[in-house]
Amino acid sequence: LDAAQRLMAQGITPSVAELAEHAQVSRATAYRYFPSQSALIAAVVDESLGPILAWDSTAPDAATRVDELLRFAYPRLAAHEAPLRAAIQVSLQQHAEASAGRAGNEPRLVRGHRVDILRRAIAPLADALPPAQQERVAQALSLVYGTEVFLVLKDIWGLELPAVTEVARWTAHAIIRQALADAADAPQPGARGKR
Secondary structure, rough: OOOHHHHHHHHOOOOOOHHHHOOOHHHHHHHHOOOOOOHHHHHHHHHHHHHHOOOOOOOHHHHHHHHHHHHHHHHHHOOOOOHHHHHHHHHHHHHHHHHHOOOOOOOOOOOHHHHHHHHHHHHHHHHHHOHHHHHHHHHOOOOOOOOHHHHHHHHHHHOOOHHHHHHHHEEEEEEEHHHHHHHHHHOOOOOOOOO
């Protein structure tokens, strides 16, 4: 994993065979740990995310929890940006190959840690929103939580990490505020309309 992270920091997304050569182990040994490039990338991502995967909060409201998550996670995401971007690259490449009908035997790289993390972060909304709306909030928040945000805010807008984090925090608060406002404006079950 250390060798893979070093290669990715240099902009190289190694195959398992390339990793074996770089780490000076046999290919058989490398394939025992990582049967595919997807498995290798997934392991590097898990190692990179580390404490983020175990993140939890005892804050009583979703807005505070999400804010805590963003402030906690973004420095770690930035510190491990190279392997996380490599995962995006592999995922995009696999999607392009599958769309072109050229998907090989390589298993698809499955990414989705953010789903569980965001559901934990918005758990206090269960008292205020129906399940479908909670899911919508989690989906909307997934647009501002993750390495993909760096592609837009760093690469296109030229922002540094503090500003990236502030934009994400502001957007997350707006999403939660709007969801709660929508719920407050929705007709209550059993309420009668005015005649």
